[in-house]
Every structure is written in C-alpha cells, then in structure tokens.
Amino acid sequence: MKALRNFLAVLSLFVLVLFSAFAYAQTGVTKAKLPVLTTSAGQSNDVTTVNIVLEEAGLGYDYCDVPDVDMMKAGVGLADKESGPGFHAEVYTDLAKFPKGTPYKTIIFAIGASLKGMGASGLTIETEEARLKRIIDYGKQNKIFIIAVHVGGTALRGAPGSDNERMIDAVAPSADYIIVTKDSNKDGRFTNIAKSKNVPLTEIEYALDLVAIMKQIFQ
Amino acid sequence: MSLKKIFVGSIMTLAVLVLVFSFIPRTHQSSRVDLSRDDISGDGCTVIMVAKNASVDGSTIATHTCDCGTCDWTWRHVDASDHKSGEMRKIYHINQYKTWPLEQGLKWDLYKNDFTGLEIPELPHTNAYHHGMFGYMNEHQLAIGESTIGCVKKIRNDTPAPAFDITMLTLIAMERCKTAREAIQLMGSLAEKYGYGYNDSGEMLAVHDPNEVWIFEIMPVGPLWTPKTGKPGAVWCAQRVPDDHVSVCPNESRIGEIDLKNKDYFMASAHVVSFAIENGLYDPKSGKPFSWKRAYCPAEGSATSTQGRRARLWRFFNLVAPSLNIGPDTPNMDYPFSAKPDNKISVQDVMNMTRDRAQGTPFDRVKGLRGGPFGNPNYYGTTRTISSPSVEYTTVTQCRGWLPGPIGGIVWLCFGLQDTSCYMPLYAGITDVPSSFKIGDHWVLNRDSARWAFDYVDFHTQVAYNIALEDVKKTQAEWEAKTVANIGDVDKQALERYNKSKDEGIGYLTGYCLTHADNVVKAWWKLGDDLLVRYNKLSYYDTEKRTRERNKPAYPDWWKKAIKVYDAILEPAEK
Numbered sequence: 001m002k003a004l005r006n007f008l009a010v011l012s013l014f015v016l017v018l019f020s021a022f023a024y025a026q027t028g029v030t031k032a033k034l035p036v037l038t039t040s041a042g043q044s045n046d047v048t049t050v051n052i053v054l055e056e057a058g059l060g061y062d063y064c065d066v067p068d069v070d071m072m073k074a075g076v077g078l079a080d081k082e083s084g085p086g087f088h089a090e091v092y093t094d095l096a097k098f099p100k101g102t103p104y105k106t107i108i109f110a111i112g113a114s115l116k117g118m119g120a121s122g123l124t125i126e127t128e129e130a131r132l133k134r135i136i137d138y139g140k141q142n143k144i145f146i147i148a149v150h151v152g153g154t155a156l157r158g159a160p161g162s163d164n165e166r167m168i169d170a171v172a173p174s175a176d177y178i179i180v181t182k183d184s185n186k187d188g189r190f191t192n193i194a195k196s197k198n199v200p201l202t203e204i205e206y207a208l209d210l211v212a213i214m215k216q217i218f219q
Numbered sequence: 220m221s222l223k224k225i226f227v228g229s230i231m232t233l234a235v236l237v238l239v240f241s242f243i244p245r246t247h248q249s250s251r252v253d254l255s256r257d258d259i260s261g262d263g264c265t266v267i268m269v270a271k272n273a274s275v276d277g278s279t280i281a282t283h284t285c286d287c288g289t290c291d292w293t294w295r296h297v298d299a300s301d302h303k304s305g306e307m308r309k310i311y312h313i314n315q316y317k318t319w320p321l322e323q324g325l326k327w328d329l330y331k332n333d334f335t336g337l338e339i340p341e342l343p344h345t346n347a348y349h350h351g352m353f354g355y356m357n358e359h360q361l362a363i364g365e366s367t368i369g370c371v372k373k374i375r376n377d378t379p380a381p382a383f384d385i386t387m388l389t390l391i392a393m394e395r396c397k398t399a400r401e402a403i404q405l406m407g408s409l410a411e412k413y414g415y416g417y418n419d420s421g422e423m424l425a426v427h428d429p430n431e432v433w434i435f436e437i438m439p440v441g442p443l444w445t446p447k448t449g450k451p452g453a454v455w456c457a458q459r460v461p462d463d464h465v466s467v468c469p470n471e472s473r474i475g476e477i478d479l480k481n482k483d484y485f486m487a488s489a490h491v492v493s494f495a496i497e498n499g500l501y502d503p504k505s506g507k508p509f510s511w512k513r514a515y516c517p518a519e520g521s522a523t524s525t526q527g528r529r530a531r532l533w534r535f536f537n538l539v540a541p542s543l544n545i546g547p548d549t550p551n552m553d554y555p556f557s558a559k560p561d562n563k564i565s566v567q568d569v570m571n572m573t574r575d576r577a578q579g580t581p582f583d584r585v586k587g588l589r590g591g592p593f594g595n596p597n598y599y600g601t602t603r604t605i606s607s608p609s610v611e612y613t614t615v616t617q618c619r620g621w622l623p624g625p626i627g628g629i630v631w632l633c634f635g636l637q638d639t640s641c642y643m644p645l646y647a648g649i650t651d652v653p654s655s656f657k658i659g660d661h662w663v664l665n666r667d668s669a670r671w672a673f674d675y676v677d678f679h680t681q682v683a684y685n686i687a688l689e690d691v692k693k694t695q696a697e698w699e700a701k702t703v704a705n706i707g708d709v710d711k712q713a714l715e716r717y718n719k720s721k722d723e724g725i726g727y728l729t730g731y732c733l734t735h736a737d738n739v740v741k742a743w744w745k746l747g748d749d750l751l752v753r754y755n756k757l758s759y760y761d762t763e764k765r766t767r768e769r770n771k772p773a774y775p776d777w778w779k780k781a782i783k784v785y786d787a788i789l790e791p792a793e794k
Contacts, residue, residue, distance in 0.1 A: 048372045049442035056443060112377075151442070153379030154333060155314060155418055183379040206445040207378040 032145045032217045033105035035076050035098040038063045040110050041132055042167035043117030046152050047110035049207050057214040060094040066121050068131060069138045076102040086121045106145040109171045112156035113163035125163050132170040148175035151207045153183035173197055179204060179213060263470045265531055265605050266364040266425045267572055270432045272463040275565040278619045279432050281425035282573055283364035285352055288609035291318050291326040292670050294656040299347040307338035313386040314418040315352055321660055337382040337413055345394040349630055349645055349652060353386055354393035355614050356647050360628035361396055362427050362616035363389050366468040368436060370421030370516050371500060376439035381414025381452055385422040399426040399433045403486055407455045411488055414452030415439050421516050423468045429620030429627060432460040434473055438515050454494050456487040456511045464557035465539050465564060469531035472516035473556055476508050522547040527582035527602030534577050547581060566617050567703050573613050574637040575605040592778040595684035606637050613637055625725055626713050635673035639680050639691050641699045643736045649729040653736040669740045675747035682754045683772040694746050698739050
C-alpha cells in the first residue's frame with residue numbers, strides 16, 4: 001500500500017513536470033532578457049495591463065508610453081525624463097542590477113489604438129505608425145527582443161485598415177514573439193502573422209495568464 | 220528511513236508548499252503602477268439629480284447629457300416579455316462609443332455580434348423599457364442617467380474577461396427591477412459575480428424611482444481578474460441623495476466618506492474598503508476615514524485651476540444654491556455630495572440647466588472676443604459648460620409617484636445641442652418610439668432621422684447665433700414650454716382611459732408621444748429652412764415684406780473696434 005502511495009506521488013510529480021515542460025514547449029520561445037521596456041502601440045490603456053502583469057511577476061521594467069529612438073539609446077532610466085501632460089516615463093528597473101544607461105534587451109508593445117490616448121499624446125495614427133517604425137528599426141538593428149502583446153479582445157480589433165489593425169500591422173510582423181488572448185485572435189490574424197514570419201505565438205485565455213509566461217521567459 | 224523515502228517525502232512536501240502558496244492571495248501594499256486616475260479630461264456626460272422634496276411637483280428628476288460627438292444616438296423600445304423555465308438571457312459586450320457604417324446595419328442589432336459567452340437564467344417576466352446608449356426608463360418608473368468618472372489606472376480591466384460593461388448592466392436593471400435599490404443591488408451583484416469593465420472603467424449612474432434618487436458608482440478590479448479567481452469582479456458603492464436635496468455628476472466621483480450602517484443612505488460591495496487597502500489605495504493607518512472617491516477616483520483641481528475645464532460642478536451649485544457661496548477656487552473633491560436648493564426645481568428648470576453655457580461667469584464662453592460678433596458659445600472650447608457641442612442627445616427622466624408607472628414616468632428627450640433643440644416626452648408606458656428616433660448616424664445626412672432635423676437647425680443658427688437663437692426660442696416656446704406646462708392635461712386624458720383599460724391608456728399615450736414627436740421634428744425641419752432663408756448670405760431676408768436688409772444682422776461696434784485694434788497690433792505693416 002505504502003509502495004503504491006509512493007508510486008502515485010512520484011507519478012503525479014512526473015505528470016506535473018511533464019505538463020509544465022509541455023506548456024513551455026507550446027510557447028517555443030527562447031528566453032528574453034532584462035532589462036525590459038514596456039510601451040504602447042496605439043496608446044490604449046493595455047500597456048497598464050502589461051505593467052501590472054510584470055509587477056505581479058516580480059519583474060522590474062521601464063515604461064514609456066511614447067518612447068522614441070533617443071530614449072531607446074539612453075537605455076535604462078529613460079534619460080531621466082519626467083512625466084508630464086501627454087507623456088509618461090516611469091523607471092522600475094532594478095538599478096542595482098541594471099544601472100542607468102544599460103541598453104534594453106527586450107521591448108514589449110501592448111497593441112491597441114485609442115483615439116483618446118493618441119490625442120492626449122498629441123499623436124495621429126500616422127505619426128504613431130512612424131514612431132513605431134523608428135523604434136522597431138532601432139530594436140532590430142540593436143538585437144532587442146520584441147514582444148507583441150494583444151489582450152484587448154475584439155474591442156481592440158477592427159475592419160482592415162482601421163486604427164487597431166494598423167497598429168497590429170505596425171508591430172506584430174516585426175515581433176520575435178507574439179502573445180494574444182483568444183478573443184483577440186478569433187480570426188486567426190495573429191496566428192497567420194506568426195506563421196508567415198516563423199515566430200512563436202502563445203494564445204492565452206486571460207491577461208492573468210501573462211504572469212506565468214513573463215516569469216518563464218525572463219527566468 | 221531510506222533515502223528513497225526521504226526523497227519522495229521531500230518532493231511531496233515541496234509540491235504541497237507550491238500548491239498552497241499559489242492559492243494565497245497577493246496584496247499590493249506598495250504598488251509601483253501609476254495610481255493616477257485614467258482620465259480627467261471632463262469631456263463626457265453631465266448628470267443633474269433632483270430628489271422628490273427638492274422638486275416643484277414632488278417628482279424625482281435626473282439628466283443624462285450624452286456627450287460624445289461620434290456616438291450612436293438611436294433609440295429603441297423593448298417590450299415586456301414572459302419567459303419559459305430554463306430560458307437564458309445572453310450577455311453582450313456593448314461599447315458605448317462603437318458605431319458601424321450604415322450599410323452594415325444598426326447598433327442595436329449589431330451589438331449582438333459581441334456575445335460574451337455568458338448566459339444567465341431569465342426571469343419569468345421582464346419589464347418593458349426604452350433605451351438609447353443606456354437603459355433610461357422602464358414601465359415601473361425605474362430611471363437611469365449616466366456619467367463616466369474613470370478610476371485609478373491600476374484597477375481598470377480593459378481585457379474581455381469581465382462579462383459586464385455599464386450599458387449591459389443598465390439594460391438588465393431595466394428588464395428586472397422596479398426600484399432604484401433593487402437595480403443597484405442587482406447591477407452590483409452581477410458585476411461582482413461575472414466581472415465589470417472591458418469597454419468601461421469607472422462609471423456613475425443616477426438611479427431613481429418615484430421615491431428615491433441614488434448615485435451608484437462602480438469600478439473594475441484590475442486586469443488580472445478572471446471569473447476563475449473566485450474574487451468579486453467589481454467594486455461599487457451607492458449613496459442616496461437626501462429627499463430635499465439636489466446633486467450633480469460631471470465626470471467626477473461624488474461619493475466621499477461612507478457609513479454602511481446607515482442602510483437608508485449607503486450601499487456597497489462587501490470589499491469596498493478592503494480592496495482599496497489591498498491595492499494601496501487607502502491606508503487605514505493614515506488616521507483619515509475611508510473616502511470612496513479619494514481611493515478609487517481622485518480628481519484634484521478646481522474650476523479655476525483647470526481654466527474652466529472642470530467648471531460644471533461649481534456652476535451647478537452656483538445655479539441651484541447660490542446661498543452656499545461656493546467659490547470657483549474650491550477644490551472639486553471638497554464639494555458637498557448634495558445640497559438643498561435655494562428654490563425648488565421644476566422639470567423645465569432642469570431642461571434649462573442642460574442648456575447652460577456659464578453665461579455671465581468667469582467661464583463664459585462668449586466673454587471678450589471669444590464668441591465673435593454674434594456671441595456664439597461654440598467657437599471657444601477651453602471652458603467646459605454643462606451644454607457641450609458634442610452632445611448626442613439629452614434625457615431628463617422624471618418619475619411621478621402619484622401616477623401609475625406607465626403614465627408617471629417620462630423620458631424628456633432632446634436630440635443634439637440643447638439650446639437649439641426641443642425636449643419631447645416619451646412616457647414610460649408607450650409601446651414604441653418614433654421611427655425617426657431609431658435611425659441615423661453622424662456621417663450621412665438622413666432626412667428621416669430626427670436627430671438631423673435638430674442638427675439642421677443648429678447648423679443654421681451658427682451663422683448669426685444670438686439673433687437666430689431668438690427665432691429658435693420662439694419655436695421652443697411653442698413646442699417645448701407649452702408641452703411641459705400642459706403635460707398635466709395629457710396625464711389626465713391618459714389616466715381616465717387607463718383606469719378603464721390599461722391598454723387604452725397606454726395606447727393613447729403611445730399615439731400622443733409618436734404624433735407629438737413627429738410634429739416637433741417637422742417643425743424643426745421647417746425652422747431650419749426658415750433660418751437658412753432668413754440669414755442667407757449673412758443678410759436678413761424678410762419673407763413677408765420680400766426684402767433684403769444688407770446691414771442686418773448688424774455687427775456690433777465693439778467688434779468693428781476689435782478688428783481695428785487687431786490690425787493695429789498685429790498687422791501694422793499693412794497700414
């Protein structure tokens with residue numbers, strides 16, 4: 001009886017480990033590295049969701065809603081820029097590990113267009129696209145790992161050519177890793193982009209599921 | 220003990236510890252995420268509330284100025300319905316702001332494409348009601364007005380995990396409730412159980428019935444909430460407006476300190492304080508009492524400090540209770556929840572307040588050169604007045620307890636800018652709304668859409684605003700003021716029929732409302748035509764004398780001087 005109990009315990013553990021390994025294999029992602037910058041593609045509030053996820057995962061990060069190449073070049077600390085009307089810069093990176101000026105190794109884009117958000121930042125859809133292109137080009141040149149996140153569901157999707165779709169076009173095809181909620185990917189758009197670019201994609205049910213993923217990839 | 224046993228035992232202990240720790244709820248005493256409110260632009264809707272002993276006739280009144288600028292303005296009536304056992308009610312995500320191109324259909328059909336996947340059991344019977352962007356009035360005189368108040372960013376939940384947003388909550392309340400208290404409890408409990416947010420953040424509703432007016436405020440609980448967490452998916456609070464008081468909500472939370480032991484005046488979700496503590500939004504060790512608005516929806520600033528962008532709160536108290544002497548420098552967070560008005564308020568007073576442009580105050584949009592030669596308040600947008608050019612429609616919901624529900628409740632509805640529009644009554648019991656109220660959008664002029672008739676007049680008023688507005692006022696006096704003054708006659712006719720046969724009374728009211736609305740819409744199309752002819756080419760065409768007066772409307776002398784001063788200062792080289 002005791003032997004059976006021990007056997008079951010070991011079996012359960014084996015299944016648990018196997019399941020975890022399988023779950024990780026599903027992401028198919030090489031590890032991302034810190035320090036990380038979070039930002040928005042389209043100025044919706046979803047970047048706050050990403051920031052809360054990182055906080056929950058116990059990860060430090062820098063956040064700017066509208067960073068440009070100069071801030072990317074400045075690295076950790078965002079050149080000591082201070083938040084003001086239509087501009088937010090916050091530094092939560094562990095400065096003991098990554099002193100100011102350390103180049104970012106990863107950038108996370110929360111995709112979603114908000115006319116109100118863009119208006120508050122003095123952006124139009126065209127200037128937002130141009131800004132995103134500049135920082136993505138910089139990221140590619142400097143081998144910064146790009147993660148595209150879309151957790152806003154159908155509210156942040158739209159007809160082809162709509163603001164939301166243009167934000168997806170601006171970021172997702174350049175991403176090294178795409179994470180989307182099932183609601184965001186009902187039409188398989190992100191899956192198709194991931195396949196065509198041969199990059200891994202993880203589909204999640206809730207934003208909460210991002211917490212485990214972030215812990216995993218930044219381990 | 221063998222090594223094998225020690226190894227297996229250790230692994231099992233570790234596994235148990237991992238499982239246990241994964242279920243311990245985390246607290247966020249020292250959040251790093253921005254605790255500022257998500258939006259204090261103050262562009263949205265204004266709700267004015269009048270409790271029964273503060274009104275002239277004993278009715279309760281609330282407004283909703285549906286301020287958006289690009290939203291859907293169409294209306295629907297929903298019939299009462301009986302449901303078989305086992306029938307389910309589908310819950311949809313409804314975005315206040317979302318519109319579709321006309322060729323795709325109408326919003327109140329298309330929103331059903333956004334099914335959340337949640338179905339809740341139907342009740343055996345659901346109520347009839349009227350709705351636009353929100354549920355406004357049901358057959359039992361349950362009425363609602365709405366104002367977006369936002370919330371601290373970290374508790375927003377913009378993910379699709381919550382099944383309910385504010386529009387859907389109001390529709391369900393209309394279907395299932397008879398009183399304000401019932402509606403608040405239902406909306407609060409559904410939001411807690413199935414989650415609140417997605418399309419909305421912090422929201423305020425004025426929920427009233429013939430006896431009570433309540434302010435209900437609700438917030439999401441952050442983006443990491445899912446139905447599987449087992450935790451409440453919303454945090455909410457409600458406070459009753461004292462019966463002899465009036466109150467207002469101009470996109471700012473109005474509930475401060477709460478006393479949940481006083482059940483006649485306060486209701487809230489059970490975790491209203493503990494959730495704030497867990498999220499670092501309130502520190503009980505601070506020695507300060509818990510304040511709902513300071514925890515969840517802080518909005519520092521005053522009418523003066525925001526250069527009039529948040530002047531509506533001050534303006535309301537300035538209008539209804541000047542004896543309080545509240546100055547425009549008063550921080551908005553320090554205003555009283557409600558006040559006893561200096562004089563009792565009529566429904567016409569409330570309609571007039573929705574037309575307010577802060578005339579004669581420091582926030583007057585036409586002072587100096589701002590309004591141009593014809594005092595047009597629509598040129599200068601820096602100060603935010605109760606009346607805003609972005610309004611889709613305005614409701615003044617009125618509940619009158621001395622009449623049966625279908626007759627006692629009225630939605631007074633006006634489309635477009637209040638100063639050039641006309642309030643029309645839709646009784647609670649009517650079984651349809653005018654067909655011209657059901658269609659139209661901002662991007663295609665539609666002469667079958669009521670809203671366009673009012674925009675047509677508004678557009679032609681802009682040419683010579685303060686002169687043309689006098690023409691509009693004459694038409695308003697004919698179609699609005701007379702209707703408001705004589706509504707008692709309609710009540711009487713309806714009541715006589717209703718007492719013989721409910722269907723007859725309701726049929727009479729439906730016919731009256733539909734015919735009246737059609738006549739008003741026709742009158743406004745004609746008024747628009749008349750204004751176009753009269754002020755064509757910025758002259759004055761007298762249609763009776765068949766003359767054209769080139770010097771009328773006359774530019775005021777101060778305007779002519781202002782042009783000279785401008786030239787002298789800014790274009791001296793051209794002299």
